[in-house]
Amino acid sequence: MTTPKVAVITGASQGIGAALVTAYRKLGYAIVATSRSIGPSDDPMVRTVAGDIAASSVGASVVGEALDAFGRVDTLINNAGVFVSKPFTEYTDEDYELVTGVNLRGFFETSQRAIDVMLAQGGGHVVNITTTLAEYADSSVPSALAALTKGGLNAVTKSLAIEYASRGIRVNAVSPGVIRTPMHPAETHEFLAGLHPVGRMGEVHDIVDAIVYLETATFVTGEILHVDGGQSAGH
Template structure:
């Protein structure tokens, strides 16, 4: 097998991106389009999903924006069906939809814990399930789940046991799906961002601490959302043909200290 730069191309790899209305999901959708993919943009905010899709269409090619809920199997199945009609059966997917919050564990209402786990973990499972059903019927593909370095560490100063637990679950879910679908042509990997300037990390309880987080990062700064695109393109592309079940930490070195 001879390596060529074309291995990084996403031509002929229709993509499905959840959480594509903002943050990392939006950046990945735009980045995948720049690398040749037609993209279905899925978000609970249908208008934001359509805005991302419209930007792709204006720049280069085919895209469709679909509103829906990652905790609803029916909503995901319909979105994947619309994607197939609009851009063809999906061959790659990035599951970015997620929520966060901050509450002391001893005071956290059970419904708050369930909500974060339901969206961040169950939502990733249901998304991957809907995506894999299409990929299994069309020769395989690549699924990328957005986890977090918070699945590896407990963030100093942040009271988010529900978020941390959900992201650790995403990492192990990824390994489990990777082994289950490996012999049928689907690679499954995760990306664990460090502190990144997403809307979630601009919430008040985090925004005031960003300078401290930057100081604790060997590279000395917070990531931009666009810095998650390259790792996602790699994992989606044929350049990563022997990579499955891996978690790629993209944190500027934060977990090293």
């Protein structure tokens, strides 16, 4: 039997991550899905790894599970992320450790191990989930730690895309606006919808569709694809 392509998806237990597992299975991929609270899957082509992606060795163990189970890694989607909105001077050390741990350390270790595997097999694709707030600040949503971390992911997306362009590895990012997920209580939806020129929040499928597009767009690398209801164009 031909080994299918394999996608590693972080933050995969709910919202965008869970929808990505479904979408990539429909594309015929085997999946290794991870989050802190993820449970086992009934699908033999979906392996789950419970763990905190910010913790040392978790990212490497997730990629190791993909190799043990399926023998390869074709796509890594760095979907796990946390967002804490506070005035800059009110952030605590705990906030800093949480946000940088998930958004940066989680990306770093998982991507480093996955790209190493992709180099050995001759190619692959990395997708980072960032945020439009990293590039286009909004006075009504103080978000310095998001800018610090997700802005870093935007920059490293381009850096890695160029570093590995000649070796068959593409690196892209999707930069969402505010997406309707369990993270946002219903009473905040009207305010959040108003942050987007189109007047609504994004839906999970908007982000999934963008990632699936990037998966098949073999001439696209180093791209930060804004799926943000016009936020990045102006307000």
